[in-house]
Amino acid sequence: MKTFLLASIGLLAATSLAAAQAPVPDNLEKLSNFQSTGTTEFTFVEQSGAYADGIRETLKRIKLPAGFKIDLYAVVPDARHMAVGPQGIVTFVGTRKDKVWAVTDRNKDRVADEVKNFAPSLKFAIPNGPCFSKDGFLYIAEQNRVLVYPAAEFFYESPDVAAFNVVKQGELVPATEESYNHTARVCKIGPDGKLYISLGQPFNVAPAEKLDLYKEHGIGGMIRINTDGTGREVYTYGIRNSVGHDFHPETGELWFTDNQVDGMGDDIPPGEINRQTAAGQHFGHPWYGGGSVRTTEYAGQEVPVEVVMPAVETVAHAADLGMTFYTGRQFPEKYKNAIFSAQHGSWNRTEPVGARVMVTFVDSEGKATTEPFAEGWIDENGEYLGRPVDVAQLRDGSILVSDDLAGALYRISYEGN
Template structure:
């Protein structure tokens, strides 16, 4: 059963998809959906923003190399920081994790550094709430491992432990219980120009067995699904995707672009990572016939490749783990970067010599096609092969600066340009 939220200019009302709430909904969720207090303590878990740890992160940032005119600063200490959603009012920034917390970051004095980082909605039990995304009208969506929630007016309610919440996809209905894995379950979400909700569903294998093909095609596992914002009219939007942990709609033509992590265990230099563009619903991007780019997988090398497979717009170095991405649609960076894609490379585990742990830039031409990716911010992987940080996501802020999340160091960084 589904519940959803309806908003009007003056009122915010919580509606239920049926007359009674499901019996397995925890009591606190029933109360929140009924706009009732749960009795959760106002004593929020907060994160210290000064001291020895913050000082060391600032010291580590001295290793990061940027193009001339750019600088990077510590914006916030945020444990396990993954995907970022900047509130449309610019009041607060919400940060997902692969654990059980969502964090809310506030820069109250607007000095471009966080004053407060605290746990968001502590009365809700989250499970891998990696995917956070906003609609333009202020609804925060959280895509968990196997549930999707919507929280209206999150930039207002975040001051309280209790928040208005609706269930878009019930627990256990995002993917079948049989496919609820520990692997590739960091979901990402976006609201499209069509006002629909888009969610990536990584498949749990390195290369899935053939007997899973029919189920995965039906459910959109190893693909991207879309639905109305109330969770109805679920559709499979794209297939042939191994594990996308970054996607964004182009501000130019409104097309959905996404990164894709490719097959492990094929060697240091193959297959490449991918940046892809979806031109229309139903397109197939080649996995598992291809492990990345035009490199065939061993498991499917004798299988006929579908004729309609779409090649990537751009490829990246093998095993760098391309994750979050965002289009630069602001004005404060030089003209070169406007309309292009910033993306985070988390860094390799499956390589003799590690690569990645950096922020990339990919230009996008007036014709809507991608140019060659280039390194933009580098230095979280030092010369001895030690990770000082692992970038996960990037998000353009209201002032045109770029936020970068790091789940190893547990931080958000702010990259700005000084003309």
């Protein structure tokens, strides 16, 4: 029996309440042994009706460069980071709640026909970060676990999917550091074939007594591991809370966004887009709150590490999140190898900013400049009409943008002047 879900606040709340009353058992051991769990039901998200029409109305106000257009691709509740399947069959969408969504455009008209929950027999905890290997293995980084789903584009049609531990529950960060704050993990496979996972530290500014522990485990940084979970090492230090990274298509260098310190005023510190050129580099937290702005907590102290300053400073409290390098052929040549990134907008500002998609152009020397690409999700009253989270590229060269406020994916395509 199929359960249909209208994308409305009331019904979503009712669904969450029902889930709380009847928790899904963790069937990972069965799935790892290719055993059935007895799960038969999916939750499907309605793609038509008044809710979808309301999102389309909002999109009429979005400003884009000449020749581009934006359309509603799918209604996806709580949509966060995305992973587009290598075969182009399905896009997996993480959330900060307890679901991962599978989004399918079956008739290839560039609008999703079906949105349903992925692996309903599993119990997820903040499964924000899906990512794919080139050969079709789906990895999902949760709050304190990483699982791999071989052949996910095939198995997603069934409630039971092949699933295996990469990092067991409770081993991504120590149990004592498992927080509700800054735990939206992001993963990507690097040019070296290893899995790179960001581990935001949970504080506004990391306290001194935590620094040694965090350095050891890569909290407030980024780790890399082999895809079987072995060989863990800390690759990046000095990050406050990075929720977006990708590798330059030509140089292989790691680039990432970072959300900077709150409570310092509307205009400082700046947000960051960073460029990492070698393993072990440090990007300033907690001595720096963003850019060259020192934190109040560590003001006047000598900085004991060599700090790499950001490649780009962005407007304060815009909350730069997901990013991807553009490698498609649909957009004009100037966008080749440019970074498309999402600004979510922060709670910590009297005048809201962000809620837009940015584009960052990187020259041959690694120097970068950024500018708005799609904007208009803040209305004349200063109210958020949407909050972009992530950007992903489809096989046809168009891009998807996720929005966890509206609960949607948008498709931006180019039709020429």
